[in-house]
Amino acid sequence: MRTRLLPLLIVLMAGVLLALGFPLAASLAASEQQRVVVDRLDDAARFAALAQFVSETSPGTDERSATLGGELASYHDVYGIRAGIFYRNNRSMAAAPEDWVVPYDGEGRRAFNEALLGRRSHNPPQVWPWQTHARLIIASPVVRDGDVVAVVVTDSPTGQLRMRILRGWVLIFAGEAAAMLVAVGAAVRLTGWVLRPVRILDSVTHDIATGRMNSRVAATGGPPELRRLALSFNEMADNVEEALEQQRAFVADASHQLRNPLAALLLRIELLALELPEGNEEIASVRTEGKRLAQVLDDLLDLALAEHTAAELRLTDVGALTAERVASWRPVAEDKGVLLTAECGAVTAWADPVALSSALDAVIDNALKFTPAGEEVTVTVAALPGGETVAVGRRRPRAGPHGRGARPGRRPLLALGPAPERQGVGPRPLHRPGPADGGRRRGGLRSERAARSPRDGDRAP
Template sequence: MRSRLLPLLIVLMAGVLLALGFPLAASQAAAQQQRVVVDRIDDTTRFAALAQFVTARDEATGAVDPADDERLHTLKTELARYQQLYGIKAGVFYRTGAAMAAAPATWEIPPRSELYDSFYSALLGRRAHNPRQVWPWQSRTLAISSPIVRDGDVVAVVVTDSPTGALRSRILHGWLLLAAGELAAMAIAVLLAVRLTGWVMLPVATLDRVTHDIATGRMKSRVEAAGGPPELRRLVRSFNEMADNVEAVLDQQRAFVADASHQLRNPLSALLLRIELLGLELPDGHTEAESVKEEGHRLAQVLDDLLGLAVAENSGSHLAATDITELVRVRTLAWQAVADRAGTAVDFAEPSRGGAVTGWADAVALSSALDAVLDNAIKFTPAGETVSVRVAADGDSVAITVADSGPGLNDDELARIGDRFWRSARHQNVHGSGLGLSIAHALLSQGGGAVAYGRREPHGLEVTLTVPRASAPARDGRTFSRPDSPKV
């Protein structure tokens, strides 16, 4: 969810910044050009004032009245100096397009050009206040014209043709500063989006982690309300209430199973004793009495396993650093006698690097879980075959693998193995209650361990018990998962 929410926020913020950036860039370019236009209008107004009375010219012959000769000379001098200082072409042109004075002297207004359009607009008595916008990628000039009016008529036009290199450089520089500001704002927006997403997703991530803990048997885990939107904080409170109710129901169920198993053992033991006494009165080889006796013992085994499962699920773990290699070696030797009676063997392979392999586990619980797995492996291994046991350190965990040489399980059966009271239809004649692997799982999950199942080639079942190598918090008390990230 975070991977979808964060890009969405970033895209929205980028869209907002771009939507603001483009108009701002255009406005900045227009402001820069407007400064140049105002400056050129001032220049053309000054030249228009100089040329205001230099109009005594015979437009047919081009002759100038000697009285205006000094004024015309001053105008030409000012235009030439202006062009020399600023590199801007400037001139005063009659209505016919003939030059009164121009710098450079040979400059003419080309027809069908932006300069001609500005000149023609001035002939109509309009100043060029809003010429077409110049952009940094355009290498054109900026034409500004002002009319010279006498007695209400436009008698001449002052025209300037400015190069736009400096203007375009200023616009580009402003755009670079604007782009830098946009990038900085985008970086801040991304940072805020990350913080905002983290704040929103904080309870969700904690809920996910605690839900996984509860799903794997750590029923004491809870979520401490800290940060996030009000709706998610309410969800956290509801989740904790639900977890409390589920834990209470499970505790009642386990207590009932334990009490029922314990209460049934005494009358069942008395019943088995009476069956034994009754069997003494019957003739030898009485099959019905033997069947009743066998079923009674099986029922007693089921009750013992139920009691063991209830105790395993309800007991706390006493975790400590444990020599896993030595523990497995001791339990393997203990089961060797049982394997000998079944005509099988238990082979323990020392770790490849030798020496102790240390894990963080409850030694009693791990021994009981390993006993349940070894018992199951020996029962299903045919006479003359071997049960293989090995220990290996795998990253942050220690794995104990028990592989038998039995018939094994198919994919559907592997998906169900470990379910309570479940047994393969092909193995119903094997003695057992179907609770051994469930007990192993319950014992390991108390200390953060796990049980995995797989095939052994060419045939058989491989069970892997995993415990962590590093210290982990005890699971016998309520634990709260609380994120450390600060609020936004």
């Protein structure tokens, strides 16, 4: 989140600085040029005052014209600025250099024509640092007896002006860069201050998700809303941990409470086995069921005492295990009048046998519970392409007395599919068919991960 929020803040701050910097740079350039224009207008006004006394017919004209020409020559030699006074017919009164004439077009001609109307140049085009050949032309009228008799024109190079503008822009750029660095530092601190509670909350959430239930969000800075969120999260985590502790305590207590009756039952089974012939299948099946139930209770106790446990996967014959569970549930099915069959192929997979058998027990129990008498429940085990092993239960009405009973579409009762973030096996949602439409309601447990078929080079986890 920080990598997305920080660039956004930096872009916004850079936009603000640029929005302020460009007008400031343009204002600086205009201010520097205006200073030069005012200076040239003052010079032009001084030359115009001298030119007022120069006349082609008045006595002493040669002396005054020579004085004016000397002033213009000195001005050109010292400052490198071309200057001249021209009559209305473009004839030169005095100029420096002497061969300089009024331009016949462009900005010089525009300024000359404007001065003939009695107006001084006040707004010449802006000169920018990259305009290396630009010149600044200023014109001012020479007025005698209320009439414009001549025009003073100055043509200035802009090298120094452009250099001053460029230096001012460099200072502005340096200030903008310094402000940008300060803004970036402020943005980094701001995003760190805002996102630190979020980062800590994310870390604690990950710890709780991986089994460390005692992790909590420590008191830290940040916006008040995020601090309240951290407090609410800690309260929620306390409630969840308390609920899990109560659940563990209940499971452990139930496991302990069931151990004694189960031990007594197993002892009576052993005593009963002594009275029966050797190799009796029924007593062997009952003994196996008792041992499996004892193993389930042991696993429940281990689960209640453990903080975070993973399934013990081993190479398991899923088909044989499924057939065994179907055989164990067949007496219950016969008592309900439901035909329970199994289609168990030779499928081997990595699985936890106890967890898988418990899942099958839950599914078969639900299937028998919600299947009306006279119908059939079939448990199928098959290996899917890609190496996943699936146990599928489906039900269908049995044929009528004439063999032409209705056979609606087969619906799965159990499908074991992959869920990469968990280990072990459990049933997916069970579909309980309704009496008329073949079943639209869902109930039962949910599968977490399928048993994985062994491949070449696989080893036991």
